[in-house]
Amino acid sequence: MKVPLLDLKLQYQSLKKELDKAILEVAESQYFILGPEVAGLEKEMEAYLNVKHAIGVSSGTDALLLALMAIGIGTGDEVIVPTYSFFATAGVVSRLNAIPVFADIDLTTFNISPKDIESKITDKTKAIIPVHLYGQSADMQPINEIAEKYNLKVIEDGAQAIGVQYKNGNNVGTIGDAGCFSFFPSKNLGCYGDGGMITTNDDALAERIKIMRVHGGAPKYYHKIIGGNFRLDAIQAAVLRVKLPHLDNWSASRRKNADIYKKYFIESALNSGTNSLKYNVDNRVLLPKSTYDNLGIKNHHIFNQHIIRVKERDALIDYLRSKDIGCEIYYPVPFHKQECFANLSFNENDFPNSDIAAAETIALPIFPELNEEQIKFVVDSISDFFKN
Numbered sequence: 001m002k003v004p005l006l007d008l009k010l011q012y013q014s015l016k017k018e019l020d021k022a023i024l025e026v027a028e029s030q031y032f033i034l035g036p037e038v039a040g041l042e043k044e045m046e047a048y049l050n051v052k053h054a055i056g057v058s059s060g061t062d063a064l065l066l067a068l069m070a071i072g073i074g075t076g077d078e079v080i081v082p083t084y085s086f087f088a089t090a091g092v093v094s095r096l097n098a099i100p101v102f103a104d105i106d107l108t109t110f111n112i113s114p115k116d117i118e119s120k121i122t123d124k125t126k127a128i129i130p131v132h133l134y135g136q137s138a139d140m141q142p143i144n145e146i147a148e149k150y151n152l153k154v155i156e157d158g159a160q161a162i163g164v165q166y167k168n169g170n171n172v173g174t175i176g177d178a179g180c181f182s183f184f185p186s187k188n189l190g191c192y193g194d195g196g197m198i199t200t201n202d203d204a205l206a207e208r209i210k211i212m213r214v215h216g217g218a219p220k221y222y223h224k225i226i227g228g229n230f231r232l233d234a235i236q237a238a239v240l241r242v243k244l245p246h247l248d249n250w251s252a253s254r255r256k257n258a259d260i261y262k263k264y265f266i267e268s269a270l271n272s273g274t275n276s277l278k279y280n281v282d283n284r285v286l287l288p289k290s291t292y293d294n295l296g297i298k299n300h301h302i303f304n305q306h307i308i309r310v311k312e313r314d315a316l317i318d319y320l321r322s323k324d325i326g327c328e329i330y331y332p333v334p335f336h337k338q339e340c341f342a343n344l345s346f347n348e349n350d351f352p353n354s355d356i357a358a359a360e361t362i363a364l365p366i367f368p369e370l371n372e373e374q375i376k377f378v379v380d381s382i383s384d385f386f387k388n
């Protein structure tokens with residue numbers, strides 16, 4: 001049996017008729033950039049996320065970059081980010097000649113540790129970027145409290161978490177000053193190229209983002225501010241409009257798959273089912289925990305990734321790949337260990353949880369169309385690995 005990490009062809013087959021039609025309609029219209037498809041997607045996303053403004057942009061990375069530009073981040077400003085995330089979270093800060101300041105994560109959720117934020121604040125700090133990693137909300141209440149206390153902006157990186165609710169029921173991307181999403185094909189809501197979105201309830205900020213999305217001209221060709229080309233294209237919007245109504249079902253299937261993994265990991269005695277964060281003979285594999293799973297919130301976790309921890313990570317990955325099981329490391333090198341950030345000042349030992357995550361995590365297949373037999377095969381293979 002082969003188990004890919006992700007198989008997008010199955011999703012395409014299930015919606016092929018509608019998707020092909022939507023793409024061809026854009027070709028017929030010859031309206032390729034922004035336009036009615038993008039405006040339609042923005043309206044539908046505003047309703048879905050219950051937010052005043054959703055602004056389609058060219059990628060998740062560009063969503064972050066543009067949001068930071070729009071709140072005025074520039075040379076020498078400090079922006080606090082988790083050291084354990086996709087590179088874009090920190091990369092965009094440096095691209096504006098600002099300084100990413102790293103904070104450690106919480107090992108239960110792999111999200112930024114609010115406790116680690118306050119000590120990193122200086123008189124240059126301007127913003128915090130909490131990342132809702134793997135499809136679960138960062139702990140936004142203490143983050144917003146710190147932001148308010150020090151007059152900082154909060155830009156949520158929700159690239160992996162579209163449709164996720166925080167414990168108060170609010171959607172991620174609507175809790176800070178702005179939210180940033182990615183429609184990279186492997187995301188829960190993915191398009192057929194690059195795409196992204198910025199959300200905000202702040203009218204003035206939305207206006208500024210819309211102007212900066214098209215080089216900052218308002219009216220066109222008259223520039224008080226400098227923006228860039230951050231436009232979403234119509235084919236991507238058309239694809240996303242077909243897919244959006246299915247997003248909650250796909251996320252529910254991912255949660256169901258996570259439950260099936262848990263059942264088999266417990267049955268195979270690799271995990272005790274107690275949400276332990278400590279390895280012992282009953283917990284050789286540590287499973288992801290949905291922090292808000294018993295609060296009756298629909299999308300408390302959307303499992304963009306299903307992340308387990310094992311001490312023997314690298315050997316296990318080799319073993320799984322030898323059995324044609326797709327798996328990946330997200331992310332092997334935290335920001336504080338990246339060469340490009342070596343000139344920044346921080347204490348190497350300040351990020352023990354991120355170091356553990358980088359050394360011990362593996363993403364297993366979790367996509368909605370994965371079947372129970374495949375999940376059992378993955379867990380049986382992990383069980384065989386520990387027996388050998």
Ligand SMILES: Cc1ncc(COP(=O)(O)O)c(C=O)c1O
Nearest residue numbers: 059060061086088159182183184
């Ligand atoms: C946490 C996080 N931030 C930002 C991004 C950047 O999104 P994109 O690939 O659409 O530029 C991604 C996606 O890859 C991500 O996972």
